[in-house]
Amino acid sequence: MIVRRDAGTPAGSDEPGWLDQEEAHAWVALAGVLVALPAALDAQLQRDAGISHFEYQVLAMLSMEPDRTLRMTRLAALASGSLTRLSRVVDRLDKRGWVCRQPDPTDGRSTLAVLTDAGWEKVVDPAPGHVAEVRRLIFDQLTRGQVRQxxxxxxxxxxxxxxxGLVPPT
Amino acid sequence: MIVRRDAGTPAGSDEPGWLDQEEAHAWVALAGVLVALPAALDAQLQRDAGISHFEYQVLAMLSMEPDRTLRMTRLAALASGSLTRLSRVVDRLDKRGWVCRQPDPTDGRSTLAVLTDAGWEKVVDPAPGHVAEVRRLIFDQLTRGQVRQxxxxxxxxxxxxxxxGLVPPT
DNA sequence: GTCATTAACTTGACACGGCAAGTAATAAGG
DNA sequence: CCTTATTACTTGCCGTGTCAAGTTAATGAC
Structure with missing residues (x-):
């Protein structure tokens, strides 16, 4: 995105094709957050648990199921990733012993991903630190009103x- | 990040280690934006100009210099990427004729990236559409007060x- | 002046994710 | 039933990014 460095737009201007000063400032701040926040959260998780944010998301979604089990397609949707990506990640998590694949008895096409006990620990263990980081970087910085905003x-x-509505109800 | 699906935290709770309901809702929304907004902006630029957001950023930063020239290290910082990444991207942009490398006459170690005329067009051409997309997805949705917030x-x-202060003054 | 250090990239090897093609099982039509 | 279409994955190939190591040039110490 181009944000003009020079004097630029008069304060009252609202040409539809450009951003006024307030919008430009907000956009710069938002763009910074968009780059830095995922990196910060990924780094924290990588440091404390040796795991990427997406991998954590996958484990977390499984951990919230009563039987710690999900079909691949649904798990991909819950973790906001493509099926290909999920397939590769489950490969890795399987190799590390945190999930395993099982054939779905009710549908021979589909694969069930199941969280192992080791995987359960892998998701429970770093959770407090992860939540603390989210709180520290975001919510500790904001007023109540800003949280609502x-x-x-x-x-x-x-x-x-x-x-x-990325997350389908069931 | 785990957000409990069940009834969960009482409204008044503020245990330091967890998120209350308002925070959890805000976090879910923010996490969604963090995933979807960069993807949407990348997709628009890819569709309209066949270029990634980072590549666009590189061209845009060069376009804002009076002589359309920047040293690699400084350009990497301005575009918020690693030097390695920039080096590869400049390879590609060079092959496509949008930038070229020049030796720095004042320091034999450093390389100057220079925007060509074709590159200038490549940054000017999709800019209106890109700004329009930012406006459509973000600022058209918000009140004035929310922009400030x-x-x-x-x-x-x-x-x-x-x-x-990611962007050093000079 | 010479040697060690630092700076500014570039490059090779590897990890990761996407797309398109492949495979296997179920569902739908006639 | 038997064929065709659809669904649910998986996999080969490729582009892109990172880390560590290499290269070349400038700077500092003596």
Whole structure:
């Protein structure tokens, strides 16, 4: 995104094709967060548990199922990744002994990913640190009102992208 | 990040180690934005200009220099990427004729990346569409007050990450 | 002046994710 | 039933990014 460095747009301007100063400032800040926050969270998880954020997400989603089991396609959707990516990640997690694959008895096409006991520990163990990091970087910095605003702003942007309901109910 | 699906935390709770409901909702929304917004912006640029967001960033930073020239290290910092990554990207952009490398006459170690005329067009051409997409997905969805809140929230989070001043003045 | 250190990249080997093609099992039509 | 279509994955190939090591040039110490 180009943000003009020079004097630029007069404060009152609202040509539809450009961003005014307030918008430009907000955009710069948001773009910074978009780059740095995922990197920071990934780094914390990598440091404390030797695992990527996506891998953690996969383990976490399995850990929330009563039987610690999910079909690949559904797990991919829950973790917000492609099926290919999930397949590769489950390969790795399987090799490290944190999940295993099982054939689905009710449908021979589908594969079930099951969280092992070691995998359960791998998700429970770093969770407090991960939550603490999210709290430290975000919520400790914001007022109550800003937390609510953040929720509303996020919802609106997600709605505009048509990505609101990524997580199907069941 | 684990967000409990069941009834969970009582509304007034503020155990330091967990997120209360408002925070959890805000976090879910933010996490969604963190995943979907970069993907959406990348997709738009890829569709309209056949270029990644990082490549665009590189061209855009060069386009803002008076002589369309930057040293590799500084360009990497401005585009928020590693030097290795930049080196590879400049390879590609060079092959496509949008930038070229020149030896720095004042320091034999450093390399100058220079934007060509074709590269200038490649950055000017998709800019309106890119800005329009940012406006459509974000600023058209928000009130004036929310734009200001977004700016403030972003600044606070960046400060907590120690990543506020990514762009050195000169 | 010479040698060690530092700086500024570049490059090779590897990890990761995407796309398209392949495989196997179920569902749908006639 | 038997054929065709669809679903649910998996895999080969490729592009991209990272880390560590290599290269070349400038700087500092003596």
């Amino acid at each position: 953040l929720h509303d702003i996020g919802k609106r942007v997600l709605r505009a992208m048509g990505t609101e | 977004l700016h403030d929230i972003g600044k606070r989070v960046l400060r907590a990450m120690g990543t506020e």
